[in-house]
Amino acid sequence: MTLIVQKYGGTSVGSLERIRAVADRVARARQAGNDVVVVVSAMSGETNRLLALGKELAANPDEREMDSLVATGEQVSAALVSIALAGKGIKARSLVGHQARILTDGVFTKARIRAIDVEPFRAAIAEGAVPVIAGFQGVDSKGNVTTLGRGGSDTTGVAVAAALKADVCEIYTDVDGIYTTDPNICKEAKKLQRITFEEMLELASLGAKVLQLRSVEIAMKYGIPIHLRSSFNETAGTMVGAEVDASFEAVVVTGVAIDKNEVKVTMRDLPNRPGVVATIFGGLAERNISVDMIIQTESRGERADLTFTVTQTDQARSREVTQMLGRDVGASGVELHDNVAKVSIVGAGMRSHAGVAAKMFKLLADQKINIQCITTSEIRVSCLIDKSQSDLAVTTLHQGFGLG
Amino acid sequence: MTLIVQKYGGTSVGSLERIRAVADRVARARQAGNDVVVVVSAMSGETNRLLALGKELAANPDEREMDSLVATGEQVSAALVSIALAGKGIKARSLVGHQARILTDGVFTKARIRAIDVEPFRAAIAEGAVPVIAGFQGVDSKGNVTTLGRGGSDTTGVAVAAALKADVCEIYTDVDGIYTTDPNICKEAKKLQRITFEEMLELASLGAKVLQLRSVEIAMKYGIPIHLRSSFNETAGTMVGAEVDASFEAVVVTGVAIDKNEVKVTMRDLPNRPGVVATIFGGLAERNISVDMIIQTESRGERADLTFTVTQTDQARSREVTQMLGRDVGASGVELHDNVAKVSIVGAGMRSHAGVAAKMFKLLADQKINIQCITTSEIRVSCLIDKSQSDLAVTTLHQGFGLG
Numbered sequence: 165m166t167l168i169v170q171k172y173g174g175t176s177v178g179s180l181e182r183i184r185a186v187a188d189r190v191a192r193a194r195q196a197g198n199d200v201v202v203v204v205s206a207m208s209g210e211t212n213r214l215l216a217l218g219k220e221l222a223a224n225p226d227e228r229e230m231d232s233l234v235a236t237g238e239q240v241s242a243a244l245v246s247i248a249l250a251g252k253g254i255k256a257r258s259l260v261g262h263q264a265r266i267l268t269d270g271v272f273t274k275a276r277i278r279a280i281d282v283e284p285f286r287a288a289i290a291e292g293a294v295p296v297i298a299g300f301q302g303v304d305s306k307g308n309v310t311t312l313g314r315g316g317s318d319t320t321g322v323a324v325a326a327a328l329k330a331d332v333c334e335i336y337t338d339v340d341g342i343y344t345t346d347p348n349i350c351k352e353a354k355k356l357q358r359i360t361f362e363e364m365l366e367l368a369s370l371g372a373k374v375l376q377l378r379s380v381e382i383a384m385k386y387g388i389p390i391h392l393r394s395s396f397n398e399t400a401g402t403m404v405g406a407e408v409d410a411s412f413e414a415v416v417v418t419g420v421a422i423d424k425n426e427v428k429v430t431m432r433d434l435p436n437r438p439g440v441v442a443t444i445f446g447g448l449a450e451r452n453i454s455v456d457m458i459i460q461t462e463s464r465g466e467r468a469d470l471t472f473t474v475t476q477t478d479q480a481r482s483r484e485v486t487q488m489l490g491r492d493v494g495a496s497g498v499e500l501h502d503n504v505a506k507v508s509i510v511g512a513g514m515r516s517h518a519g520v521a522a523k524m525f526k527l528l529a530d531q532k533i534n535i536q537c538i539t540t541s542e543i544r545v546s547c548l549i550d551k552s553q554s555d556l557a558v559t560t561l562h563q564g565f566g567l568g
Numbered sequence: 569m570t571l572i573v574q575k576y577g578g579t580s581v582g583s584l585e586r587i588r589a590v591a592d593r594v595a596r597a598r599q600a601g602n603d604v605v606v607v608v609s610a611m612s613g614e615t616n617r618l619l620a621l622g623k624e625l626a627a628n629p630d631e632r633e634m635d636s637l638v639a640t641g642e643q644v645s646a647a648l649v650s651i652a653l654a655g656k657g658i659k660a661r662s663l664v665g666h667q668a669r670i671l672t673d674g675v676f677t678k679a680r681i682r683a684i685d686v687e688p689f690r691a692a693i694a695e696g697a698v699p700v701i702a703g704f705q706g707v708d709s710k711g712n713v714t715t716l717g718r719g720g721s722d723t724t725g726v727a728v729a730a731a732l733k734a735d736v737c738e739i740y741t742d743v744d745g746i747y748t749t750d751p752n753i754c755k756e757a758k759k760l761q762r763i764t765f766e767e768m769l770e771l772a773s774l775g776a777k778v779l780q781l782r783s784v785e786i787a788m789k790y791g792i793p794i795h796l797r798s799s800f801n802e803t804a805g806t807m808v809g810a811e812v813d814a815s816f817e818a819v820v821v822t823g824v825a826i827d828k829n830e831v832k833v834t835m836r837d838l839p840n841r842p843g844v845v846a847t848i849f850g851g852l853a854e855r856n857i858s859v860d861m862i863i864q865t866e867s868r869g870e871r872a873d874l875t876f877t878v879t880q881t882d883q884a885r886s887r888e889v890t891q892m893l894g895r896d897v898g899a900s901g902v903e904l905h906d907n908v909a910k911v912s913i914v915g916a917g918m919r920s921h922a923g924v925a926a927k928m929f930k931l932l933a934d935q936k937i938n939i940q941c942i943t944t945s946e947i948r949v950s951c952l953i954d955k956s957q958s959d960l961a962v963t964t965l966h967q968g969f970g971l972g
Contacts, residue, residue: 180625214644217584217648220584221587221588221648221651222651222652225654225655226650226651226654228661228662229647229651229654229660229662232646233644233647233651235643236643239636239643240618240621240637243622243633243636243637244621244625246633247622247625247634247637248626250630250633251625251626251627256630256633258632258633260713307666309664
């Protein structure tokens, strides 16, 4: 018998009407002869509402208490989905963190799953009941409620699927799959039928944020195919998996991503001696400021410029920290620019196709788009460009690589 | 060191402003040198909001799921109170059912507490932290979330106080104590400084519903004094306890209660043979219809009338059931009247004072108030009267027994 884990996001359980639709979909999957395990997010808006309550009471609210507070969102939707299922004559049993025995480490607000006891799920299934698991949460070894960080219900869904060795983890959201690029920028964007885990990881980290990164890592590690699809229609979505069929491999570039949340930091005239760069990035890491692209210009004698990017949410802190670090190491100045965008092409086929990066640079140059920084991975090339040219860059690359 | 359990009701944690006031009050109690344990209800309105969600999804929502659903209300307020305390520099630790280890039976929506493990509370106190317990809930032996029924947070408060052998259980609400009668009916009503457990039990069951009955039973059993008071001011409220001091004992009648939620049922011409009455009350009990006052008129030969009262919420079902039972036993008819009210006088001093009931009947008769039924206990006399005369009856008795 096929075992399907269905994970429903916030908009998919966002109202009682949507919750009834979830019950209908579970009913159909069972009628089709499948065993179903459900994982739910909080109703859309609920997590933010709860976070706002806590933050209004204290500038730095206690993290243990914030976790216990926001975990109620998923407990509510798990109970409501179970009630809706029972109302349709389908036995169901909601399970929150301590009942599902999802054991995590003790790092509140961003805990990681250590172990999942599948016994409660198997017991429910054996009784003919659908386990409905509150996503996003677990308990640590002391019984404290923990949460897995934003989007953590995706991680719960895939981790439960891995623990149960499920055939597929269906992730229901309000979009119907992964597109070759942002349809708001480029009307010719097409939905991808299939995509590899690696491509998904590159796309997810680049701003096509439909799936939590960690959930894709777990799916890849345990070989659990993800079917990313919409709960608002019956259309098949995008399969994220390991297998690459012949026709698929022929595609060199799978998608074009754009990220407008980067800030370019340039530190001028750093002394060209060992340890300077380590001091700077060590100082940033200590303050939990993550750095994305890094480029160091050719040294001019004893001095060199260093350029890197940070995210916009870290902009204010980065300015302060880099100015301080700049003084410490003797830089002549620090500049921050947020009028930049990172455009990326992603595709597993790049591995075996030379010249993909060169073609990207030529396509951009033909449109007089200046490239400020470049970073690459095995299956991705990213260029930092002026923000005003980001739409032009996306459309140009989408067309140039034949994705339309 | 004095150990105080402070239980805060829904209006006392009904907004972030009220939650900050709770934190202030806890801070003051600690500054005064007390150890404090807090028990909280859900924010006012939250339990009803959650119940409505569940009931909209299914006519008879699954009770296990309803319990898991509504228990989130107290989890939220326990976390928020803990955050507010931490914001004032007071270490605090919220504890929900599975963490406080409040073990109940498995009767969902009206579970009863079987055992409380005080170790988590003692551990928190030893660390200098205030345990903030989510009221109203527990877990059964299988780890299912259970709730204690409406007003169950009072029971949690008193049970925790009993388990910890606390010096007092302070119950904070939006009224500042128990009054000699309803101040809305009788302007001369006075707040009682002290009242015995027995009197409180009689008053609670008679409509002065400020405290859950079960919590008073537990307090009486374990000898935990309850201080019922308002969280909206600093005024002392009413102490509910076992001791009766001399001046207190001199008071014969402590309070006058009125209950307008009764329905009088009269079954006409029942056969005067053994077993008939048992059949009727057995039939009502089977259907969970509770009967309050019972009066059987003098038999006229082979037939007798039977009168009793039920609550208004059971009115429709009572009509159906009594008509059916009436046919079974051969009654000539069944009548229901809801234009009745039950007025009661309560006082521990009645035990040792003769003639209290007689005085009550005379006071009512002088005002031409007809008494339809009478029931008594050791410390209470109740009369069923016409609803239109209920205010007059309360004022008359309040004045007649010198309570003003």
